[in-house]
Amino acid sequence: MRESTIMQLQYGTAVLALGLVTVHLLMQGVLVPYGEAVSFQHVLSVYRNVVDGALLEVLLIVVLAHGFNGLRIILLEWRQSAGWTRGVNSMVLLVTLAAISYGTRTVILAATGQVT
Amino acid sequence: MGGEELVLRIQRFDPSLEKHPHLERYAVPLNDGMTVLDALLYAKDRLDHGIAMRFSCRMASCGSCGMKINGRPRLACETQLADLRSSTVTVQPMDNFPIVRDLVVDLESFFSKHRAVSPHLVRKGDPQEQESPTGEYLVTPQELDSLVQFTYCIKCGLCSSSCPTSSTDSLFPGPQALAQEYRYLQDPRDEAGDERLDLVDTEHGVWRCHFAGTCSAVCPKGVDPALGIQLLKRHIMAARSPFRRRKPKASSGARVFPNPNEDLLKRP
Amino acid sequence: MAVTENALGHVVLAMVVLVVVYHGINGVRLILSEYGVIFAKPSRPDYPYKAKSLRTIQRHLIWVAIIAAILAALYTGGTLFG
Numbered sequence: 001m002r003e004s005t006i007m008q009l010q011y012g013t014a015v016l017a018l019g020l021v022t023v024h025l026l027m028q029g030v031l032v033p034y035g036e037a038v039s040f041q042h043v044l045s046v047y048r049n050v051v052d053g054a055l056l057e058v059l060l061i062v063v064l065a066h067g068f069n070g071l072r073i074i075l076l077e078w079r080q081s082a083g084w085t086r087g088v089n090s091m092v093l094l095v096t097l098a099a100i101s102y103g104t105r106t107v108i109l110a111a112t113g114q115v116t
Numbered sequence: 117m118g119g120e121e122l123v124l125r126i127q128r129f130d131p132s133l134e135k136h137p138h139l140e141r142y143a144v145p146l147n148d149g150m151t152v153l154d155a156l157l158y159a160k161d162r163l164d165h166g167i168a169m170r171f172s173c174r175m176a177s178c179g180s181c182g183m184k185i186n187g188r189p190r191l192a193c194e195t196q197l198a199d200l201r202s203s204t205v206t207v208q209p210m211d212n213f214p215i216v217r218d219l220v221v222d223l224e225s226f227f228s229k230h231r232a233v234s235p236h237l238v239r240k241g242d243p244q245e246q247e248s249p250t251g252e253y254l255v256t257p258q259e260l261d262s263l264v265q266f267t268y269c270i271k272c273g274l275c276s277s278s279c280p281t282s283s284t285d286s287l288f289p290g291p292q293a294l295a296q297e298y299r300y301l302q303d304p305r306d307e308a309g310d311e312r313l314d315l316v317d318t319e320h321g322v323w324r325c326h327f328a329g330t331c332s333a334v335c336p337k338g339v340d341p342a343l344g345i346q347l348l349k350r351h352i353m354a355a356r357s358p359f360r361r362r363k364p365k366a367s368s369g370a371r372v373f374p375n376p377n378e379d380l381l382k383r384p
Numbered sequence: 385m386a387v388t389e390n391a392l393g394h395v396v397l398a399m400v401v402l403v404v405v406y407h408g409i410n411g412v413r414l415i416l417s418e419y420g421v422i423f424a425k426p427s428r429p430d431y432p433y434k435a436k437s438l439r440t441i442q443r444h445l446i447w448v449a450i451i452a453a454i455l456a457a458l459y460t461g462g463t464l465f466g
Contacts, residue, residue, distance in 0.1 A: 339429070
């Protein structure tokens with residue numbers, strides 16, 4: 001994948017993350033009092049709502065992709081060698097997919113009521 | 117300023133003899149209009165012949181005397197001591213380059229990165245025209261305005277010296293090479309657009325610039341390499357966007373007009 | 385989480401908010417600059433050679449980012465401690 005394509009994804013996820021975080025904070029931090037917003041039962045109810053749950057899932061993917069790609073860029077600027085580049089690219093992709101999988105598992109468990 | 121003295125601190129370092137650089141102090145009499153280069157040459161001429169430095173034109177045209185002066189990359193020949201407003205001036209070699217000796221740095225990597233971006237016009241077609249030109253390739257004033265400031269580069273290395281990415285990423289081309297890449301990309305006479313984009317659209321290419329802007333802040337000729345790099349990114353985004361309009365490849369932009377002096381050229 | 389429900393945790397969260405808000409707004413500045421939205425056109429430089437890229441609105445956005453980050457961190461601190 002060309003670096004310009006990766007950077008377009010980076011910018012796209014950045015803008016999407018900004019928008020989704022703003023929506024999330026408005027819904028959970030402004031419309032709902034803070035104390036209630038961070039209560040366990042309220043958080044579970046957010047996941048059980050289809051729209052809110054989907055928003056959180058998209059936010060998860062977008063933030064992890066953006067964050068780990070940023071880490072990849074930092075690591076590539078730190079050291080330069082063919083082996084290091086290959087290793088960083090592979091590890092970051094694996095870690096990103098693993099983190100997204102684990103986060104999605106959490107969202108699914110919460111959304112389907114398997115967490116009480 | 118007459119009659120006063122300046123304390124000139126010069127970084128001295130011979131890698132073949134020493135492990136670490138050190139600063140040596142020299143007392144230099146001040147005169148009106150004196151530049152840092154004048155002070156350095158006084159110190160070299162009268163106080164310590166062993167000071168190693170590069171200089172040549174003395175008029176900010178050759179780019180030889182790039183140094184770090186009071187912590188900022190500058191040309192020594194055009195930095196007035198009066199503008200520094202300090203009785204102590206510290207002169208060190210440019211950052212991000214290996215030190216050869218004292219104020220002289222190894223610029224081989226800088227020039228090799230410049231060569232790597234093919235800093236010349238590339239024509240793919242019309243070899244006959246190259247061998248036996250029948251006219252000129254014209255550039256309109258508007259086309260010239262889009263690239264002329266980037267042609268002012270004197271390859272002094274100050275921009276690369278100040279670039280934070282260049283200090284960590286040895287494969288990063290640097291602001292000078294990237295600005296020159298944009299200069300040739302914008303030139304309507306050049307026909308290597310796709311190859312130029314492939315060269316910089318890489319993991320260690322143009323995208324590793326994070327727009328700190330220090331290159332443009334220190335450039336002594338107004339090249340504004342940061343502007344060139346951001347415009348290069350914009351060009352790549354437009355050229356490689358999945359939403360771009362697919363239109364037939366435009367002509368090279370080179371217009372060959374018959375040379376009115378052709379008869380003169382044919383005379384022996 | 386009990387780990388963050390103490391004074392140190394509140395300070396750390398406020399710092400996270402400060403960093404995230406600055407990173408977000410600075411990122412918007414970079415995106416707008418790199419897509420050429422807030423950029424000056426190249427032109428022949430004249431002495432004293434002040435770079436156009438350092439004089440456009442994008443430099444003011446850095447200050448917007450800093451101020452917004454500080455305000456967001458203060459708001460967060462006030463909410464958490466209050």
